[in-house]
Amino acid sequence: MALDADIKAQLAQYLGLLESDIVLKVSAGADETSVGMLELVDELAGMSSRITVERTELARTPSFSVNRAGIPDSGIVFAGIPLGHEFTSLVLALLQVSGRAPKVEQAVIDQIKDIRGEYRFESFISLSCHNCPDVVQALNLMSVLNPGISHTMIDGAAFKAEAESREVMAVPSVFLNGEFFGSGRMTVEEILAKLGSGPDTSELENKEPFDILVIGGGPAGSSAAIYAARKGIRTGIVAERFGGQVMDTVGIENFISVKYTEGPKLVASLEEHVKEYGVDVMKLQRAKRLEKKELIEVELESGAVLRSKAVIVSTGARWRNIGVPGEAEFKNKGVAYCPHCDGPLFTGKHVAVIGGGNSGIEAAIDLAGIVKHVTVLEFMPELKADAVLQKRLYSLPNVTVIKNVQTKEITGTDKVNGISYIERDTGAEQQITLEGVFVQIGLVPNTDWLADTVERTRFGELVVDRHGATSLPGVFAAGDCTNSAYKQIIISMGSGATAALGAFDYLIRN
Numbered sequence: 286m287a288l289d290a291d292i293k294a295q296l297a298q299y300l301g302l303l304e305s306d307i308v309l310k311v312s313a314g315a316d317e318t319s320v321g322m323l324e325l326v327d328e329l330a331g332m333s334s335r336i337t338v339e340r341t342e343l344a345r346t347p348s349f350s351v352n353r354a355g356i357p358d359s360g361i362v363f364a365g366i367p368l369g370h371e372f373t374s375l376v377l378a379l380l381q382v383s384g385r386a387p388k389v390e391q392a393v394i395d396q397i398k399d400i401r402g403e404y405r406f407e408s409f410i411s412l413s414c415h416n417c418p419d420v421v422q423a424l425n426l427m428s429v430l431n432p433g434i435s436h437t438m439i440d441g442a443a444f445k446a447e448a449e450s451r452e453v454m455a456v457p458s459v460f461l462n463g464e465f466f467g468s469g470r471m472t473v474e475e476i477l478a479k480l481g482s483g484p485d486t487s488e489l490e491n492k493e494p495f496d497i498l499v500i501g502g503g504p505a506g507s508s509a510a511i512y513a514a515r516k517g518i519r520t521g522i523v524a525e526r527f528g529g530q531v532m533d534t535v536g537i538e539n540f541i542s543v544k545y546t547e548g549p550k551l552v553a554s555l556e557e558h559v560k561e562y563g564v565d566v567m568k569l570q571r572a573k574r575l576e577k578k579e580l581i582e583v584e585l586e587s588g589a590v591l592r593s594k595a596v597i598v599s600t601g602a603r604w605r606n607i608g609v610p611g612e613a614e615f616k617n618k619g620v621a622y623c624p625h626c627d628g629p630l631f632t633g634k635h636v637a638v639i640g641g642g643n644s645g646i647e648a649a650i651d652l653a654g655i656v657k658h659v660t661v662l663e664f665m666p667e668l669k670a671d672a673v674l675q676k677r678l679y680s681l682p683n684v685t686v687i688k689n690v691q692t693k694e695i696t697g698t699d700k701v702n703g704i705s706y707i708e709r710d711t712g713a714e715q716q717i718t719l720e721g722v723f724v725q726i727g728l729v730p731n732t733d734w735l736a737d738t739v740e741r742t743r744f745g746e747l748v749v750d751r752h753g754a755t756s757l758p759g760v761f762a763a764g765d766c767t768n769s770a771y772k773q774i775i776i777s778m779g780s781g782a783t784a785a786l787g788a789f790d791y792l793i794r795n
């Protein structure tokens with residue numbers, strides 16, 4: 286049995302929502318994955334009279350396509366067994382192929398339908414990757430809505446040789462018509478923008494000035510926008526990627542009053558709450574300059590300029606790079622930042638984790654369960670991680686910890702083959718042969734674009750007072766991009782609320 290009783294009970298409800306008959310066309314052999322796949326599709330067929338299974342031959346074995354009976358194939362193929370994080374992708378594919386309306390904005394549906402040409406997408410995923418389902422579901426949706434688009438999800442663990450031959454070392458990795466298209470989490474809007482089919486930015490140029498314009502759509506920005514809009518003033522939010530770091534977070538257990546949630550789920554509620562108040566949400570837009578004239582002008586990378594009486598900057602933070610030779614060259618070719626996502630691609634291999642703080646040690650413990658060996662490299666003479674994590678780390682047989690060392694270079698040819706470091710006490714250089722490097726040395730605030738405009742600390746954090754005001758009147762800031770002592774979701778939300786109230790106070794006095 287491929288599915289456990291709980292999942293079957295939930296699935297039965299979803300299958301009751303199928304709007305037409307579905308044919309699963311299966312290409313299977315005698316291998317273990319094929320047997321598992323046949324078990325899964327037979328179980329699905331056994332649960333709904335609307336689902337039938339046909340044997341066929343597809344480009345990859347084992348794989349199966351999801352199609353609506355009586356019309357041309359949808360173009361959706363699962364190569365590997367879509368359980369784990371991809372189970373939801375399978376359920377959504379069944380429902381959407383059957384004709385159930387997807388939960389996306391009509392403007393996005395229209396953009397997808399308007400795309401002309403042949404687009405053959407393939408996405409390499411791992412079943413433990415929490416970033417992958419978004420990409421799989423976005424590409425499946427595009428396949429359902431546009432007959433020129435097809436998508437095959439490929440489980441890298443089931444198609445290891447193909448993943449290696451195509452040099453896939455990070456998931457999700459997406460290929461379009463055989464060429465590398467992109468990697469990492471991508472929303473359907475981001476994929477459309479990459480295809481040159483994004484929303485028309487000329488309309489941004491003609492927007493009326495805002496009372497409060499929020500830059501950044503993470504917890505701080507969302508909270509600031511809600512607080513501002515609830516004052517009945519014209520509020521806008523510009524975000525490169527709505528949700529910010531929360532989109533990269535698996536389990537959240539410290540969002541007070543919610544015992545457990547997951548990043549994408551929290552982001553969906555945030556967006557729904559923001560939209561409830563009629564906030565003008567401008568996604569996939571990156572601010573690049575801010576200038577105070579009569580109004581505050583914010584120039585976007587698209588060239589459009591937005592104007593507002595007050596601005597709240599909540600641009601958060603991003604992974605810190607180590608900045609050594611090889612890091613940029615081998616990104617996604619052995620250099621990785623997300624152990625949950627990319628760890629399975631290094632099964633049986635030797636990897637290094639750079640950074641001995643909580644995130645580095647958590648990553649090392651996590652990876653030790655998958656890879657052959659983990660070497661932790663820490664710059665300081667001692668690890669900074671909590672004692673409990675260190676105790677767990679040192680109990681593992683396949684982990685080596687090297688302290689007081691400075692990473693010098695990540696080496697490789699077409700992919701990573703080693704790392705060199707300097708022993709800080711002796712100055713001696715050492716080299717380790719390995720296949721992967723996970724960088725876990727913290728975060729850096731997204732404030733470079735404000736360097737000459739607003740006071741920042743030496744770490745690049747925006748300096749704010751207790752009202753969230755920065756050194757430039759009318760410009761407020763909140764969340765991880767500021768000099769707040771701690772960086773957490775709930776703290777960012779609180780500071781977003783403070784900045785909105787501070788900005789509102791500023792508006793009524795100026």
Ligand SMILES: Cc1cc2nc3c(=O)[nH]c(=O)nc-3n(C[C@H](O)[C@H](O)[C@H](O)COP(=O)(O)OP(=O)(O)OC[C@H]3O[C@@H](n4cnc5c(N)ncnc54)[C@H](O)[C@@H]3O)c2cc1C
Nearest residue numbers: 501502503504505525526529530572601602764765773774
């Ligand atoms: C892996 C991971 C796990 C975590 N787990 C937890 C946890 O369990 N609990 C917890 O409380 N905290 C956790 N955190 C920390 C928490 O996610 C952050 O403190 C919080 O997201 C900060 O919110 P923010 O709104 O300030 O910034 P961010 O979440 O970083 O959001 C920044 C926003 O600004 C946008 N942006 C950036 N630059 C620009 C620009 N120039 N123009 C326009 N938009 C821009 C981004 O696209 C994004 O929308 C975790 C962080 C990570 C990375």
